[in-house]
Amino acid sequence: MGKTMNLTLKVWRQKNAQSKGRLETYELQGVDADASFLEMLDILNTQLEKRGEEPVAFEHDCREGICGSCGAVVNGQAHGPMRETTLCQLHMRHFNDGDTLVIEPWRSRAFPLIKDLVVDRSAFDHVIRAGGYITMRTGSAPDAHAIPVDKEEADVAMDAAQCIGCGACVAACPNGSAMLFVASKVSHLAHLPQGRVEANRRVLNMVAQMDREGFGNCSNHYECEAACPKAISVEHIAKMNREHLRAALKPTGS
Helix, strand or coil: CCCEEEEEEEEEECCCCCCCCEEEEEEEEEEECCCEHHHHHHHHHHHHHHCCCCCCCCCCCCCCCCCCCCCCEECCEECCCCCCCCHHHCEHHHCCCCCEEEEECCCCCCCCEEECCEECCHHHHHHHHCCCCCCCCCCCCCCCCCCCCCHHHHHHHHHHHCCCCCCHHHHHCCCCECHHHHHHHHHHHHCCHHHHCCHHHHHHHHHHHHHHCCCECCCCCCHHHHHCCCCCCCHHHHHHHHHHHHHHHCCCCC
16 A cells, blocks of 8 residues: 555534534544545545444545535535645545645535535526527437537537536635636537527527526636636537527527
């Protein structure tokens, strides 16, 4: 075994949304520096279960930085201290022996807490249902170059399409804004010919749904971009704002 470390964990524990939450302190000894952050939580839960205590609830799935399931605030930073890194891809070697780690769930009115580090991110699903798709008939898979797309437009669209919907942008924003998430979905389709057909209706509906879900307004702190594990640019927010203004001034019903 390589380098190991001893850690003090202060983990948010809360039975459900109606219960009063608190930070519980746990001591972990001999944690492998090459373990991922979620593996470290697995070690903690194994120890808790051996003692007959309730394990810490946290979300995870692929553990490859793709699915967007995992997420927690570590020492005040969404997904922890490493840029462009999901919580599952964060490794303990980026911390020091003897460190104290404060681990909390995403904090947002639009993300009600379910248990411990798990929050309900259904609000994102509601926003997507409001317009984050195209309804044109696509038929069978088209040839690769059947619909020409300018490379610059395609590159910008792909940058936006990287969003995994983890919610770090919301957790990092002082106002709990979902603008980067919504903008990435709007901008992705707005830069492609397939998405232009319903562009006006899409941006109006998605922004309206975002507001109904209780997300805050953009505060221009750029914390969303800094916390995003895919480094999605706030330029997409500017794109969404332009799309929304154009649609609001000249609605087409499309």
